[in-house]
Amino acid sequence: MGSISIIEVKGLSKVFKGKIRAVNRISFNVKEGEILGFLGPNGAGKTTTLNMLSTLLRPSEGAAKVNGFDIEQEPDAVRRSIGYVFQEPTLDLQLTGRENLDFHGRLYHLKKEDRKRRIEEMLQLVQLTDRADDLVKTYSGGMKRRLEIARGLLHHPKVLFLDEPTLGLDPQTRHSIWDHIQRLNKERRITIILTTHYTEEADFLCGRILIIDSGEIVALDTPEKLKAKLEGDVVILVIRNPTMVLRARSLFEEKKWVRRVDVFSRENTETSPDLKMEKMHRMRGVSRIGGMMGEMGSGEGGSIRKQKPKRHEDIPEMEIDDGNRRKDLGSKQLNLLVDNGSHRIPEIVKLSEAAGITLESVELHKPTLDDVFLSVTGRNIREEKGSFVEMARRHHILQQARGKRGVG
Numbered sequence: 001m002g003s004i005s006i007i008e009v010k011g012l013s014k015v016f017k018g019k020i021r022a023v024n025r026i027s028f029n030v031k032e033g034e035i036l037g038f039l040g041p042n043g044a045g046k047t048t049t050l051n052m053l054s055t056l057l058r059p060s061e062g063a064a065k066v067n068g069f070d071i072e073q074e075p076d077a078v079r080r081s082i083g084y085v086f087q088e089p090t091l092d093l094q095l096t097g098r099e100n101l102d103f104h105g106r107l108y109h110l111k112k113e114d115r116k117r118r119i120e121e122m123l124q125l126v127q128l129t130d131r132a133d134d135l136v137k138t139y140s141g142g143m144k145r146r147l148e149i150a151r152g153l154l155h156h157p158k159v160l161f162l163d164e165p166t167l168g169l170d171p172q173t174r175h176s177i178w179d180h181i182q183r184l185n186k187e188r189r190i191t192i193i194l195t196t197h198y199t200e201e202a203d204f205l206c207g208r209i210l211i212i213d214s215g216e217i218v219a220l221d222t223p224e225k226l227k228a229k230l231e232g233d234v235v236i237l238v239i240r241n242p243t244m245v246l247r248a249r250s251l252f253e254e255k256k257w258v259r260r261v262d263v264f265s266r267e268n269t270e271t272s273p274d275l276k277m278e279k280m281h282r283m284r285g286v287s288r289i290g291g292m293m294g295e296m297g298s299g300e301g302g303s304i305r306k307q308k309p310k311r312h313e314d315i316p317e318m319e320i321d322d323g324n325r326r327k328d329l330g331s332k333q334l335n336l337l338v339d340n341g342s343h344r345i346p347e348i349v350k351l352s353e354a355a356g357i358t359l360e361s362v363e364l365h366k367p368t369l370d371d372v373f374l375s376v377t378g379r380n381i382r383e384e385k386g387s388f389v390e391m392a393r394r395h396h397i398l399q400q401a402r403g404k405r406g407v408g
Ligand SMILES: Nc1ncnc2c1ncn2[C@@H]1O[C@H](COP(=O)(O)OP(=O)(O)O)[C@@H](O)[C@H]1O
Pocket: 016, 017, 020, 021, 022, 040, 041, 042, 043, 044, 045, 046, 047, 048, 049, 390, 393
């Protein structure tokens, strides 16, 4: 990796309609040749940031340079320096893969010979040569994504922006896309900025991770260092009975050796693709070592915004049996952050028994990026707490996109 900054961002903000501060004075640099991940939940400001850096949106405040060019003063030069794979697919399904690439090459005024050569090269790179002359509508989700990556690289950009590159893909396809991204970065030395709300994706792919929440950078460091700042272990208690969940929470919150207690809905995590992916991850032998939650923000090199973790004072998603309307919302999981987890487990089990709390299961793991996210934002990244307005906006965009393509 070079030591030159290929992207420099200073105090960049975007305010929509004079009031929605989607991105709030963010500053960071990206080194040539690195893979930097923007990790954050829906609505965090990831796409808005990429849109500003790629000159599609004008910033409200601040400045940025991409490949040495100012995004406001030299937008054309910035555009020539970058490739962009959008969150929403933008391929023409009625054209072949090759035709899609050819169309893009013409947009970039590539001469006929260059175009032909580069299209072949890119098709090979993403392993689509065999299917190049089939209509894109016959492609699988992963093939479409690969074609979009090929298209983003056709004009030989130095920087590639990938907005949620594996959104909605099955775990296997996701892994194949990851391999392609890594290969591009290693073999072609392309700097890659990607956004994701999958912690495993960020962990696996990125040299550094920038955690963004409500338009602000809350942490920026290597995955290893982010996790190492949380020394200790996470003990997960699965409990079915809602009353017992509350009892367990107050029981363990009182203990000095428990640094933190968080309650999650078990259902969420079990059905989440992330968890399945995490299992695959483990099978691939990726070690998840890290270490806790003490003084965040004191690390060298990286930065973490100091924030007092919010406690889950109330558990809004939990319905307590009130006798009349009983709702079975599945099991809850209590995450306890403790020192020396393996030694504490017998005590945890004993205390639970004594308090009449039935434990469905007890698990122990090293902190993951999910735990890091929780520690810097006070929320679980999987909560997907989109506001109504946000959901309505997304629905509207989807409808528009469908209308344009003449489907649905
Ligand atoms: N064109 C727009 N007009 C108004 N609000 C917007 C617009 N684009 C994005 N937003 C708002 O800005 C915030 C960040 O959105 P976005 O950058 O798309 O987040 P992410 O990509 O992290 O999911 C959200 O609250 C979103 O509703």
